[in-house]
Amino acid sequence: MFRTARFAFTMARRSITRRKFRSALTILGIIIGISAVVSLMTLGIGMRSQVESTLNEMLGAGIIINSGTYGIDIPEHVQSYISQVPGVNKSIPIVMSMVYISNKPYTVVGIDPVQASEVYQVTLEDGRGLRQGDDDAVVLDSTIASNLGVKVNDTVTFSTQAGGVGKTFKVIGIIRPMAGFGQFVSIGCFITLDAAQDFFNTHDRVSSILIRLDDPNQGEQVEAILKQMFPDASILSQEEIMSNINQVMSTIDGVLLGLASISLMVGALGIMNTIMMSVHERRREIGMLKAVGGERWHVLIIFLSEALLISLIGGVFGCIFGLGGVYLIQWFVKTLGLNIIVPLLISPQILALGLIAALAVGSIAGFYPSWKAANVRPVEALRYE
Amino acid sequence: MSNVVELRDVVKTYDLGDNIKVDALRGINLTIKRGEFVSIMGPSGCGKTTLLNIIGGLDSPTDGQVIIDGIDITHMSEGELARIRREKIGFIFQTFNLVPLLTALENVQIPMIFAGRFSNSEIKERAIELLRLVGLEHRLHHRPTQMSGGEQQRVAIARALANEPSIILADEPTGNVDRETGWKIIRLIKGLNETLGQTCIMVTHDPTIAQISERIIYMLDGQIIPEPPKLTINPSSSMLADERRQMLLAELKWLEASIKGLEVRKNRLNQESYAQVKLGYEKQLERLKKVVQEEYEKRRSK
Numbered sequence: 001m002f003r004t005a006r007f008a009f010t011m012a013r014r015s016i017t018r019r020k021f022r023s024a025l026t027i028l029g030i031i032i033g034i035s036a037v038v039s040l041m042t043l044g045i046g047m048r049s050q051v052e053s054t055l056n057e058m059l060g061a062g063i064i065i066n067s068g069t070y071g072i073d074i075p076e077h078v079q080s081y082i083s084q085v086p087g088v089n090k091s092i093p094i095v096m097s098m099v100y101i102s103n104k105p106y107t108v109v110g111i112d113p114v115q116a117s118e119v120y121q122v123t124l125e126d127g128r129g130l131r132q133g134d135d136d137a138v139v140l141d142s143t144i145a146s147n148l149g150v151k152v153n154d155t156v157t158f159s160t161q162a163g164g165v166g167k168t169f170k171v172i173g174i175i176r177p178m179a180g181f182g183q184f185v186s187i188g189c190f191i192t193l194d195a196a197q198d199f200f201n202t203h204d205r206v207s208s209i210l211i212r213l214d215d216p217n218q219g220e221q222v223e224a225i226l227k228q229m230f231p232d233a234s235i236l237s238q239e240e241i242m243s244n245i246n247q248v249m250s251t252i253d254g255v256l257l258g259l260a261s262i263s264l265m266v267g268a269l270g271i272m273n274t275i276m277m278s279v280h281e282r283r284r285e286i287g288m289l290k291a292v293g294g295e296r297w298h299v300l301i302i303f304l305s306e307a308l309l310i311s312l313i314g315g316v317f318g319c320i321f322g323l324g325g326v327y328l329i330q331w332f333v334k335t336l337g338l339n340i341i342v343p344l345l346i347s348p349q350i351l352a353l354g355l356i357a358a359l360a361v362g363s364i365a366g367f368y369p370s371w372k373a374a375n376v377r378p379v380e381a382l383r384y385e
Numbered sequence: 386m387s388n389v390v391e392l393r394d395v396v397k398t399y400d401l402g403d404n405i406k407v408d409a410l411r412g413i414n415l416t417i418k419r420g421e422f423v424s425i426m427g428p429s430g431c432g433k434t435t436l437l438n439i440i441g442g443l444d445s446p447t448d449g450q451v452i453i454d455g456i457d458i459t460h461m462s463e464g465e466l467a468r469i470r471r472e473k474i475g476f477i478f479q480t481f482n483l484v485p486l487l488t489a490l491e492n493v494q495i496p497m498i499f500a501g502r503f504s505n506s507e508i509k510e511r512a513i514e515l516l517r518l519v520g521l522e523h524r525l526h527h528r529p530t531q532m533s534g535g536e537q538q539r540v541a542i543a544r545a546l547a548n549e550p551s552i553i554l555a556d557e558p559t560g561n562v563d564r565e566t567g568w569k570i571i572r573l574i575k576g577l578n579e580t581l582g583q584t585c586i587m588v589t590h591d592p593t594i595a596q597i598s599e600r601i602i603y604m605l606d607g608q609i610i611p612e613p614p615k616l617t618i619n620p621s622s623s624m625l626a627d628e629r630r631q632m633l634l635a636e637l638k639w640l641e642a643s644i645k646g647l648e649v650r651k652n653r654l655n656q657e658s659y660a661q662v663k664l665g666y667e668k669q670l671e672r673l674k675k676v677v678q679e680e681y682e683k684r685r686s687k
Contacts, residue, residue, distance in 0.1 A: 379443050
């Protein structure tokens, strides 16, 4: 068995190298399919990890109590009740809403400067961070700053609607942008909680309360208690948000994979065609192999290994080109000027999956022609002319 | 157990569909002794190759019984027949049928790889030894395309001997090589038959090559005919007129079929052997005409 397989692979190798052009075209078919699978899956995983880290930075908390999108109507003192719930480590009230700066919308977060570092991990690039009493100061991320063309010590004007009259803030610090989905959704604009409440005219009220847990695994229990305490509030745990996002991502993954598998199927047809031709050309050889005592499975293995070898080569190059394809997509996104950073995660699982997919396609596509070869009647194959 | 091949009333009918049936073999009874060298002769389409395929377990008879080396293979399954082929039979073909992708050494190894009887190192050693036996020790790593027809056929002979078969079946082994090479190959097969004691059954069109065998079996229209209608009939013998006429008719039919077969094969033969065989047939025909003429005159004078 092993000996036959080794012999079959010797023959497959020579058969492929003898018909170089035909083999190359067939292998190319598989390369296209596998590289599509690998690049789209790498992209999918990259996007997923991007979304996850963004959410971590944006939410910064295990549980978030919301007053609805951009509404600011949770009484601030609620926070003191929440702090007493067992399992809650810290509860931080914030105001998160939308402001217009130079007629463009941005998400602004008002937060107690002392507590900010508990939920948001930021890195300063220039200037300094917010301090207690910095009520006319703003910290921007570098993307927004460069969009607005401002530097430290410059001023920006906030208004609640486009073209409205607003309040002027002084830029005191510039931070590195946090992960996000473009400038409209990411958070890159911080003022103090007092300044925000003052600006939006919502004294003693906040838009959300971020809750940090003692133990991240206690999320469900704490959430249940909070839901009992505030039946009307919108309480989201990070896990819930994640699972919602994951569902969306899985749908996207499925669509991408579906597209990739179409090209893989075309590659499979190529293999089937090549092996069919090989079987047709080598009919006499099959007859001889049977005459010297070869059984069906001997012949089957010989032709199947040709299909497997083609798909293996296609799989290896497909993985390499697939990763190259991810770089290409990154470059493409960058030249389009989109502020989306797609991280490139080379995952060994995806590469293994690419190879397994290639071999599966090869064996499935190669089986029918190999089976035909295995069932060639030697007497007919050997009859000359 | 001295009979290595025993065929009893073997019939082979090919069903070509649309109710068209071709009787390739019509009741063959044949026994071949161990170590015998037998030639099968007959015009094209007389069933020689079908007979060889049935002896070799490549084809099953429609009716009758086939016993090879004491084993009844008549009703064997495909897999069992494959085992019989690898263990008992060595095939040599007119067109050599080597795998073009493989070297001489690798081609000889194929039957041993399938059989799984020898270890890897034994297989290689044995293949080298067999190629030495056929005088090709300097061609071990050559591909078929790098070898002459004669050399290719010698590789095929080495391959046929790989699993030490009881029977060597050769279907026109000299059909694709020139006459001189053909003789070398025949002498090689004959020599191996004598030294290794394997039974050889050879199909050939060439009457001179057939002479090397101990026994010649003549076939016509799917049957074995007792004696070739040879021109040894003495017109003046005391044969009955009727009997003589039948003999002459059979002889004429044989010659006609042979000549037809020769014309069919014309392109596959080289000019020299074609001319030689054709000349032989023409001489036979001439003599046959003479015999008929004499017969005719004898009757008229009566």
